[in-house]
Amino acid sequence: MSGGRMIDRETLLGRCSGEVELMKELLRDFVERCDGERRLLVTGDEPIHRRAHKIKGLALNLSMEPLREKAATLEAKAKEGQDTEVELRELLETLEATCELARSILDEESDE
Numbered sequence: 001m002s003g004g005r006m007i008d009r010e011t012l013l014g015r016c017s018g019e020v021e022l023m024k025e026l027l028r029d030f031v032e033r034c035d036g037e038r039r040l041l042v043t044g045d046e047p048i049h050r051r052a053h054k055i056k057g058l059a060l061n062l063s064m065e066p067l068r069e070k071a072a073t074l075e076a077k078a079k080e081g082q083d084t085e086v087e088l089r090e091l092l093e094t095l096e097a098t099c100e101l102a103r104s105i106l107d108e109e110s111d112e
Contacts, residue, residue, distance in 0.1 A: 012063040034099035049078035070094045
């Protein structure tokens, strides 16, 4: 999966009414939340379907479709009581990759 599709920058910028600073603020907030989201997914302090649902909403708002898809899949399987080991691992990997891409977008934007 190419990084360009993990975060749809054009759509996200559109959601921010073209305001680059707002987009950067949202991406910074996302990056700051990544470690906490990973920890909450792994520790099981909250039912996994609820945590996946929250990540799904966050990803939808930030135009992160692959992350939204992985979270939706995990949420559905967890609600059905199915084994979610594979889906959890895939969500964690996608979360990490999306977080790294958000960092690189922030770096690019600060260079301009």
